[in-house]
Amino acid sequence: MNFRVHVRVIPRPGLLDPQGQAVEHALGSLGFAGVRSVRVGKAIEFAIDARSADEARAAARAMCDRLLANPVTEDYAIEVDA
Amino acid sequence: MTTRIGVVRFPGSNCEDETIAAVERAGASGVLLDYRATSLDSVDAVLLPGGFSYGDYLRSGAIARFAPVMDAVRAHAEAGGVVIGICNGFQIACEAGLLPGALLRNAQQRFTSRPVDVRIERTDTACTSGFTVGDLIRIPVAHGEGRYVADADTLDRLEGDGLVVMRYVQEVGADAPHNPNGSARDIAGICNEAGNVVGFMPHPERLADAVLGSDAGHRVFTSLVDRLGAAVPA
Numbered sequence: 126m127n128f129r130v131h132v133r134v135i136p137r138p139g140l141l142d143p144q145g146q147a148v149e150h151a152l153g154s155l156g157f158a159g160v161r162s163v164r165v166g167k168a169i170e171f172a173i174d175a176r177s178a179d180e181a182r183a184a185a186r187a188m189c190d191r192l193l194a195n196p197v198t199e200d201y202a203i204e205v206d207a
Numbered sequence: 208m209t210t211r212i213g214v215v216r217f218p219g220s221n222c223e224d225e226t227i228a229a230v231e232r233a234g235a236s237g238v239l240l241d242y243r244a245t246s247l248d249s250v251d252a253v254l255l256p257g258g259f260s261y262g263d264y265l266r267s268g269a270i271a272r273f274a275p276v277m278d279a280v281r282a283h284a285e286a287g288g289v290v291i292g293i294c295n296g297f298q299i300a301c302e303a304g305l306l307p308g309a310l311l312r313n314a315q316q317r318f319t320s321r322p323v324d325v326r327i328e329r330t331d332t333a334c335t336s337g338f339t340v341g342d343l344i345r346i347p348v349a350h351g352e353g354r355y356v357a358d359a360d361t362l363d364r365l366e367g368d369g370l371v372v373m374r375y376v377q378e379v380g381a382d383a384p385h386n387p388n389g390s391a392r393d394i395a396g397i398c399n400e401a402g403n404v405v406g407f408m409p410h411p412e413r414l415a416d417a418v419l420g421s422d423a424g425h426r427v428f429t430s431l432v433d434r435l436g437a438a439v440p441a
Binding site for chain 1: 265266269270273301302307308309311312313314315316354356357358389
């Protein structure tokens, strides 16, 4: 079966995120009041052949642990669509 | 026997030529190593140079760490061999797990290219053996992602075990912030527990010849060559 995998990689809370700060400042300048704690991460999508959604998810987790996310600085979340 | 120092060229490296020039100026033979190589061609030490390996895609150093040559670099490090990462090479060494922590986007959100003053904190690593603790050198940084981060326990261990090799310091009369990137505890460079793997953000190879107005970085390379020469059987 073919699955579509969505990986979201986000800088870990507590780490300074200069991109998030810059975007937050820009949003404030545009008049979007009350916006706080902006963090900028990455979205990575791919298609994968796997026997089940669980197998696709396990593969994506291994990819995150080895390459897609840095365990020192980033958290990740995985979504799998059939 | 001339000391042989390998400098790895990854796709996107851009400091390998001046790194080889600095090594040769210090009296060693510089050996350019291709990222696809599976052996290190019997070099005595490996330098991972600056640049933007693999376009810095995903994260600086994240893809370079899986280049074929890195298996040999890792084996060399595990056998106690000297590995030095400069700038992008430091980022690669951290991504590869040869050094703890990570290097993130500069706190001030800008690529920073300027001289910094760096204090030598440890003098028993191969590339700082010619210094005295507390020596200051003014050499350039040029990076967008040089903010060293690690968890508090790791930072405490680095300090407690004396693994900080270089630190940004405030020079007298400076008007620019002394820390060019927001690095934790002003860390410019670190080494591993064994001291044979060292990484730092500043570029000594860019200021290693007096014709450029200063050769403040030259001693990093003479340290390395002298140390390796002492270890290599004649």
